Amino acid sequence: MARQDLHGAAAPAHGPSPAEGDGIPRRFDVVVVGGGPAGATAAADLAGAGRSVLLLDKPGRIKPCGGAIPPRLIRDFAIPDHLLVARIRAARMIAPSGKEVDMPVGEGFVGMVDRKDFDPWLRQRAAEAGADLREAAFERVTRPADGTTLVHFTTGKGETLAHHTVQARLVIGADGATSPVGRAEVPGHDKMRQVFAYHEIVRVPQAGEAGAAAIGPTRCDVFYQGRHSPDFYSWIFPHGDTASIGTGSARKGFSLRSSIRALREQTGLADAETVRREGAPLPLKPLKRWDNGRDVLLAGDAAGVVAPASGEGIYYAMLGGRLAAEAAEGFLATGQVKALGLARRRFMRLHGRVFWILGMMQWVWYRSDGLRERFVSICRDKDVQQLTWDSYMNKELVRAKPAAHVRIFFKDLAHLFRWVSP
Template sequence: MADLSPPAATACDFDVIVLGAGPAGAAAARTARAEGLSVALLDKARFPRAKLCGGGLTGRSARYFQDIFGSPLPPALIDSKTAVEFHAEGQPLGHLPQIPAMHLTMRWSFDAELVARALAAGAADLTGQRIARIDPEGPAVTLADGRRLTARVLIGADGVHSAVARALFGQAHDRARVGFGLEVEAPAAPGNATAPLRIDFGAAHWGYGWHFPKSGSSTIGIGGVQARNPHMKAAMADYLALLGQDPALPVKGHHLPFGDFPARPGRGAVLLAGDAAGLVDPITGEGIAYAMKSGQLAARAAARALAAGAPATALARYRAALRPIHRAIRQARAIRLLLFAPLFRPAFLSAFRRSGHLRQLYMRLLAGEIEYPDMARAVLRRLPAFLAGAVRRGKTP
């Protein structure tokens, strides 16, 4: 008689390997440990390590951090801001003296703290290890020193150029849709402690510019859809000049998956989280919150799949859990047209200049207090004026 019992599980080195120890990977490793799984946290870098980023942590990030890492954001790692200035093409658009707190951090120390918390929870420390090969079928990862590590579930949290996504799909992101950001770290100005955040619409096409005054540095950057910004270096030079900054400051660049996410964030027992899954807000460029949240959801999906004795069901479980994030990104992508398309931008900016309500909504959106449908309703209420302006100019987006 045929043996219909399930095949005996082959021994694996770990329940879960998390590849990439940024916010997504650290959150995944920490959550997997909380679920009682054995975990390896792997990264080519040793921490602290540099990561190009504004370091803006919204209210959403603060909530997810608390939920996943078990405490409020550590005060020593953040500067909290409650005022913001908006500009467009060098002209002031409005000042909000009292916004929901936005927190600014340096990724150098923030990410090191997250990794330390994941390791303290019992994840095996495999940071500082280069990867030679990823085998999604195993799943298994071969290190550059020849060691082959196997797991029941592999979580690819290895950023926008994800090697795990490439192993699964041949590419990590769509070049036509990916975003790109340029940034400098300027010396902290004496007034940084009380200076507001600054956001400049139009500093980049289909994106914006930012000046985040922190206690140890002033982080200044521009970011937008790469394909729409062929002259981004020149735009960055203009932005530095506008802010009166030294043009010789070293400028660095990095991609960000600006609303370009794969419908299937993985395959079977291999899951993608954070930038590797394209989970960046396509209007604000915020990625840390969704990175932490998706890492948590991926680890929980892995735990449920393993408890059911069916690691290959991890993706289906994870996809279901990710639905609200995917919906929010789709909504933001639709609204982005109204905010950034050349046809609508003048009307949007003029509404933004006139309407304190719209500016407040934008900041509450950034703070994670409201979601895109609320913002959409406010923008759509002004749509007739947008359209009338566009028709007058006789243009199409």
Template sequence: MSEQSQAEFDVIVVGGGPSGATAAYDLAMQGHKVMLLDRAGRIKPCGGAVPPRLLKDFDIPQSLLKAHAHSARIISPKDNRVDMPVGEGGYVGMVDRDEFDEWLRNRAAEAGAIRMTGTYEGIEQGDNNIATICYRTERNGEMQRVTTKAVIGADGARSKVARDSIKNADRVPCVFAYHEIVKVPEEHQEDYRDDRCDVYYQGHLSPDFYAWIFPHGKTASIGLGSANKGFPLRETTKLMREQTGLDGWETIRKEGAPIPLKPLKKWDNGKNVLVVGDAAGVVAPASGEGIYYAMAAGRMGAEAAMEYLKTANAKALAGARKKFMKQHGRVFWILGIMQYFWYSSDKRRERFVKMCDDPDVQRLTWEAYMHKELVKRDPLAHVKIFLKDTAHLLGIKSMEEEQVAKGG
């Protein structure tokens, strides 16, 4: 019997968020022996927005949605407000990560994955590409060592699995996010709706990203992000709550963490380790959306791991990143450019919000969000948006604006 066949697990997944839990579930459903290792009490700060396609692609029940947002309200530095209705029966689903992530982990366990609670400490490489995962148990802190044929690191931004196995994995740029979950009063006079996402593009709330108020049914997420390490996230969230009149609402919990905004150039170690989700940097620039992309990367990671187990060819692991970037790389590139230009100053943020009032922009934005792909039909609309985008960026007034300015 070979040493590889003596490994205790086919795959050990480190991290039980949406990406890791999805990978563990898919692997277990295909009959592989899987261990899912996750830390206790971990809840990621997250607005909790998910598109309808996520429910369809990953067989998620509607019961996990705490709210359905049917519009977004964009607020500019000068407090100009643009409502963006989703339209055509669409919506943005809202989940609470503590409940959503646990449901995904339980589903993986029901499919056959072995759940373990503990803290990843390191990885040791042995003969015949057998890896040993070292972790401390949650109960008594004892060190445990478990062998596996493959490792999937899904342990979030600044992934320790990635740092231990992949060169330059610690250089991914991040936004530092912070939010507070608050209880929504049954009766209130504040300008808040349980079916609308409010997004603030105001430099004093975030110099390079945005702030948000997202409905979660009986609760709401109030938060913001910035890549500036010195930016006072907690103090500014307090300021935003005072600014919006929500400072009197009861605070249930507070959370903060880095969020990566650029996919790693390499997701595997060329041997037996692969990273997915936040560990691979798959959070969309500009929007910060990560749940759908994390689950998609987790599924692609599981597929790559299964191919590796089948063929013993380590090159199969690179297939996860290749497939993800083929499907979503162009969207990430466009959103990265958008964040670089539009979030750099209040003057540009003001123009960006004004551009969001355009019906073509709204329609194509929501279609891309709902279906998770660039809309290929109606190319003339894309041309119109590109021209409008360029005009706004350069401060050139459109013909319609010129007519309004002249009183026509």
């Protein structure tokens, strides 16, 4: 049976060249570097379209992530129920004063995943679609005089370390905020602004144990408190039997580990069993360029697609991976380099306004505890709650309720200029 292309039409098979002694073919249409949500999605879509794809993933690293995924992601990317470790029905916002505001989801739920299980499942789906999945460390891209693009990488370690070189028509860098592919190949990547995130996965205490009441099995807790993050927020997100306790900050010298230690003490979770600890940089805004104008395209964190203010990244990474696959298909089919630019243009057309709004919100409200107190107070408003959840769940700005937007605008001004008490 012929495979289907990205738009449902029959696609010609583009198999890799025969393998040599190490079992790895010598030529691929696309080499995807990084097997997180962006890279695995791009690899699965391209392999499903009949393209020969090599997916390189460096083992031994789990990204720090609260794990929230909206219904839109579950629908668009066919995520099975067994990967959902919790279903969130409300968010609790905690102000610097300790005041709490609950924001019920209403109908539906927000899914929670654990990246240690979610990412491998995505990689396996890519492999089942036909991608050649390898545990490997990317080294570099070279271009001999004949104009070919060569990707160098290693497999194994120690005495089993082996060096490999394959030819590719296109390289997709989905290898994180500090992307070696992006830094070497895409102008401006080395100037990407970042926030550093850190979390600890803990075992949820049993009923009657210390800290048991601090974790709601269907509730995400978000702490807008400067002592835990001077410019972002901290969180406790349930993952079923475990929970993610995390924070982030771009401020140099701020100790994220000390912040989490204090948050655990504050919530009675100091003695909860720690399952693992993870930290990584996150980008603060999309890069102005996602391709090198020749043979490299970026996706996910490597392209800077983590939402400001919320830090949400999984949906945007997977969408970025899908858009990268579509752009790659256009490039491979036509040979036109300009096709690579479609990934960023389509993403910004869909979500550029949301990213701008969230960036402004973070700049306005996260600067001091006084402003954070007022921000949490705004979250009591039913218009704010409904429009927030509608936009988050469906990943679209809600335009059908202009009166509510106007009311929220004036309420924001009132809180910002202290015309009302928090």
